[in-house]
Amino acid sequence: MNNMYTFDTSTLWVALPEIFLLSAIVVVLLLDLFLTKPFKQVTYYLTQLSLLITAILAFNLIGEPKTIIFGGSFILDNMASIFKVFMAGSTMVALVYTRHYLTEHKLFRGEYFVLVLLSMLGMMVMVSGYSLLTLYLGLEILSLSLYTLIAIARERSGAIEAALKYFVLGAIASGLLLYGMSMIYGISGSINVADIATFAANATLASREMLILNFGLVFLVIGIAFKLGAVPFHMWVPDVYQGAPTSVTMFLSTVPKIAALAMLVRILVDGMGAMHAYWSDLFMVMALLSIALGSVVALMQTNIKRMLAYSTISHIGFILLGFVTGVVEGYGAAVFYVLVYILMSMAAFGMIILLNKQGFEADKISDFKGLSKHSPWFALLMLAIMLSMAGVPPFIGFYAKLFILQQVISAGFITIAVIAVVFAVISSYYYLQVVKSMYFEDSNNEITITAPMDMKLILSINAVLILVVGLFPDFWMQLSISIF
């Protein structure tokens, strides 16, 4: 045990992906300063290369035994490595879409890529954080990068408003989280997740310790729920999604969800697992509210980014339901859902970006009118994405919902499952609105797609995966469970 708290340079390999990424960030940042306009693309390619190497490094660590270093504040386990590979991979895909968007909207700057890499670093720290302090540091690296990314379109008032809103509300949430952490630290005497777990497991019911632990727990849950965007801490989600440049919206609606999920697992499952009965009730309420509000309010939206924001809220509700069960399969179902959600959400925002043109944001549902006539292939892909989000088989979204529902019913919450599926049907109405625009209506405006080949290709693969993984979901389900 003592050994764990010493700093030993021979254990640095455990954090190799993070160390590499940090060095790469410094290189990219400095190099970008010296690149003249015609060579700006170099920054993009270097960024992609850094992410690729990070992913490979993380991939090589899969299967290593669980190792805790840096005085017990950094953990390497399969969950961390697998999440890092996924995050790096999805960030790379996101950047392919992003490049088209930035070019069309004249936002192409080196800082954008550096900020994305920085937020990636923050997320990796969150995924591997094993003390409250590391987790908080990772979260702040991520959040500060995101605030700046949103504001990068500084001449758009909507983006500035979104950035400010996100910043102010994010700061409050961080404050609440810190407050909760200080409570936990105050009573348990440690910020280390493993120590907290031992303390919580030994605390007797209805004791003074339990009361304070509970008090801290509530604040922790609020902080995490804010980052995930669960009701009633969802207020920022629609505004930020709508106001931010679409490429940023895509990024912040997808990859950080893995990191937030990892933080949730570290703090609540690993640290406060003994108090599952307390926080699962909170989760149940938040999950149902999220599913209900996300499904109903989205019905009225005409802006597709805002609609997807509410759809995210409802997806988050399903993810939280997985944690209500308190069994490993339930957590696995939640992880599977998050991965599926990222696959779908990435493709959906990719489609929006695909329709973007010089100075034209295709962010209305009506911008999809007549797409099936002008580009049957991409209309078909969007159909698959929307139906998958609605949970219609054979697309992958169905299996994610199936997995969660099976776990929820297995835990004995049949009423909850019935409520969830009824709202899933309600939510299918707004996904059908997009299908309606694409297939049943026609517009006089010619839809031209100016995206480069690489984006079209990656987007097609991304969307086809929604069907292919849907036909063969077994591997991903097993993987999601295996990380616990």
Add this chain to the structure above:
Amino acid sequence: MDNSLLSLLIWLPIFAGIFVILIGNERAITARWISVATSILVFIISLSLYTEFDSNTHLMQFEEKTSWISQFNVYYHLGVDGISMPLIILTTFSTILVIIAGWEVIQTRPAHYMAAFLMMEGLIIGVFSSLDAILFYAFWEASLIPMLLIIGVWGGDNRVYAAIKFFLYTFLGSVFMLVSLIYMYNKGGSFSILAMHDLSLTATEQAWIFWAFFVAFAVKVPMFPVHTWLPDAHVQAPTGGSVILAAIMLKMGGYGFFRFSLPITPDASYEFSEVVIILSLIAIVYIGFVALVQRDMKKLIAYSSISHMGFVTLGVFALFLAYKPGAAEAALLGLEGAMVQMISHGFISAAMFLVVGVLYDRLHSREISTYGGVINSMPKFTGFAVLFAMANAGLPGTSGFVGEFMVILSAVQANIWYGVLAGSTLIVGAAYTLWMVKRVFWGAITNPDVETLSDLNAREFSILAVLAIAVVAMGLYPQPVIDVMHVTIEHLLNQALTSKL
């Protein structure tokens, strides 16, 4: 070959559909020929299901089983028995008709139209042959997607409303089924439908599961009072869409009662059989009167479909009252009548919608009042139309009579009043059908456009002729159809009458 026959039937049309999409709308003629060739090929292959079918066993035949999702113990498990096999052949048969019927009529995006029907054919065959509940559910829901697009893209003026209403109605119905399937999986550890047949369930569990299934299947059949999506969908859908909807998709609901409700929840089915019977009788009588007052021909046929499908649910659930210890004939008659009625309705409703389609293609109106005296300009067509109308009214010698008669016999055994009410359809059905025939086909020509109508072309003639042969053959000699299902139905009757409590 034999072992993967069902897979071939499912995936051949689906991949052919993808291929047809790739051919594209620009090369419509190639797309059409490939589609029709595929559908005929699939039909021929499906006939070997019939020729090689062993009608002496209730066990599943042509079985295929491979692990699919090990996390949930889900298998890619296919197989057919005497209930599903005739429905699969009905599916492959109807698909040929709709593809030929859409030959010239569909000019917007013809390749996509054909592809949608081919894919739907594969998915619906999947529904009828799945022996794993999740596989079944996946096919069941997936078959909504092509239908949604067929109604929404090629439909009439109010198509968007009809398409979305269709989708939401059926989607809402089936999610409850999903929840109860998962519940049974958690209890029994398997998604196999056959294992669910043997799963023991308490009375309360059965009641909940029965109603969850009931919602899913009743919407699909559709039964009163959840039938309102059907007239909208039918009226707006293109002719081909209406044909598939009436001939096959409605049968998925009836099939659900056979495959799920009766064997899985026998006690609840017994307990609630009177409710279902009363709803069926309302469908038969009340919806029959609703059909009487329709001005739109497609709407009239849609309501008549609901009324005729009422016989299916009546036949299924009358068995509990018709069954007397030692005398199972009446109950058996009801079940077999329900099956015969499903197949016969597949032919007749397809024919009726095609008849309306022929008129609509010429004058672009479905209103009865537009027509009158069609016989003067289209004598051959009128011949067919009157034959199908007679079959719709249940004239002996046509297929429409056989199923209804069997169900009525069974209903009389259950309760004389059920029989009387069900029998009243012979009057009401004849009334709305013949009155429509009178107004559309007979009498003097009131609309000058009717005079210019040209009679059937070779393509239309051959489709209607094939259907006419089917309707008459089923009416005169239904024995081959009854023979293949007899043993399976007997086994089903046994399952339904064996208490799980």
